[in-house]
Amino acid sequence: MNKPIMNCLLCERELQGGMGWKELLTAVLPKTICQRCEQRFEKVTQQLDADVVTLFHYNDAMKDFLHRYKFMHDVVLAHVFNREIAAHLNRNPRLIIPIPMHPESLKQRTFSHVDECLKAANIPFEQHLAKLSSEQQSKKTRQERLSTAQLFEVTNPAAIKHKNIVLFDDIYTTGTTFRHAKKALLEAGANTVDGFILIHS
Template sequence: MIGADVCRKCGRPQEIGDEICPDCERWTKSGSDHLAKNIACFTYNEFAKDLMALYKYRGDYAIAAVFSGELIKRWSYIAKEVTIPLPISAERRTERGFNQTEGLLKLANIPFTTQLKREHTEKQSKKTRRERIDQEQYFFVEERDTVASKEVLLIDDIYTTGATLHLAAEALMKSGAKSVSSITIFR
């Protein structure tokens, strides 16, 4: 579980809580800070990496059930009008057979829309930190009316550099969203 000493923007564990971490300072200074806040359920470590791989790449829904309970708790307390799972590309969906984030939302019985779409890119796990941060926009909103003037909540599995969530938030804000926050299973 994530403790109390976390960055107030992204949920990154740190020694002094309620401060903004260096990553969030960089996002703010770069002008790419479209994500209002991220709340994480658990700390990302080697054990978490192995657990997530079992779910994400092998479809182990017993593990997802544990995650979905924590997701429901956090989802209940965040202002939102629209919940959107972070999309995967059509190629990635074919490869895995499912979108892991949609699977979590279905298990948790959380209503969602899939109007945010993603172009196919190289796997994030294969990129360096710098390559992740410097990516071009690959998200787009299919129907702007679904997000226009609304508080949007993105759901994703892992927050590492924040690049993916910030790009998704940027696409949503440019499509008229009032605000964009997120919940991730791990940070």
């Protein structure tokens, strides 16, 4: 996004403060949502899995955000959580790999919502996974998700061999997507694989 964000991306209220000296001198990303909207999102205070960090709970505010971002194709909303994502991944020495979409799903949605979040936070990443099925995990029952066949393959094993990797995704429900991607990467030669996920459902 090239022009400054003057109004909250979610409610369009005027943002207070704008780009100050702190942002200019330290390269901190500017605010994109107002304090009132920030307070509607519930942060995760206790992590449930040793190898996965999640930032927010899946409350009503988050449901509304995801609906607008993913299904109403409001791509600019990729910037809503850019500060939080940057704070956790900026200057991270590990290789960051986003969970990919199946080509058919990408064609229908027209953009990769996971990739766009990383781009908005100025986080470098590499794509070394391909999704094998166009089935959406959100449409399956918990039991169906847990019994799903391998969802991913590694497209360039040499690029991930002996690497420490962080997998980035938007939402964690049963953990099936993360576990499948982690298994594929470890079997292809990755050293370690951890997860950094925006929402815990």
